[in-house]
Amino acid sequence: MSALNTLSNGQKAQLRNAFTLIDGESRDSSITKADLISLYKTLELKVPDDDSLKEMLTIDGEYKETGVNFTQFSNIMAKELQKYDDRMTIYNALKVFLIDSHNHELVIDVEVLKEACCSVQLGELGSGDNRLSRQAFDQLVEGFVKEQIDGTKLFTASKWLDAYID
Incomplete structure (x- = not known):
């Protein structure tokens, strides 16, 4: 089962909103290194080094120089949320x-x-x-x-x- 299928409609809507916010003013339907830098600056956070930014835009070992589209972003986030759920399941069992x-x-x-x-x-x-x-x-x-x-x-x-x- 695809990790994306584990998300509720509400979670998918939240991911769409997050993607739109990160895509920023470019509105080019992809999250690029420039979008990430802009996001960090807007949030007044220290901008990660170039290697870290590239890692954020790497999928299955391949750096996406032109950016990450919504489907790719959603799959990444769904996998991360699934890890959190797995961790919480084990944590609660150990409790x-x-x-x-x-x-x-x-x-x-x-x-x-x-x-x-x-x-x-x-x-x-x-x-x-x-x-x-x-x-x-x-x-x-x-x-x-x-x-x-x-x-x-x-x-x-x-x-x-x-x-x-x-």
């Missing part, structure tokens, strides 16, 4: 195991999370034992677990999300 939340940092007892993650059957029923192994789980959380004085091991899930989920 079920929450021990402590300070400044949106999720802290979870790693053994409780491991038990839950490694006991769930993945895949179709009858397709064999497809549970996540404890060894694979340990590798997935490596570097994000800290042992407390009492021996409890805590998983800093919010830092893990930042590292692995764009």
Whole structure:
């Protein structure tokens, strides 16, 4: 399914408005480097360097020197919104195991999370034992677990999300 198909009509309308604003005075139906520079200046923000501006106008590894049209812009934004939704889904699932939340940092007892993650059957029923192994789980959380004085091991899930989920 195309990322664009995941957007509501309201979101599509907001993207159209955003595109029109960024296109600016040129009204040439494409967002160019000049449009981006003008936008940053209008918002009184520091204009990114040339490489960063070119990166904003790069799609699938190809720099769009003549600009990005509305369809391309919409697809880029839909993919970015989809990443946000995926991240929020994982964040909300991890909140079920929450021990402590300070400044949106999720802290979870790693053994409780491991038990839950490694006991769930993945895949179709009858397709064999497809549970996540404890060894694979340990590798997935490596570097994000800290042992407390009492021996409890805590998983800093919010830092893990930042590292692995764009």
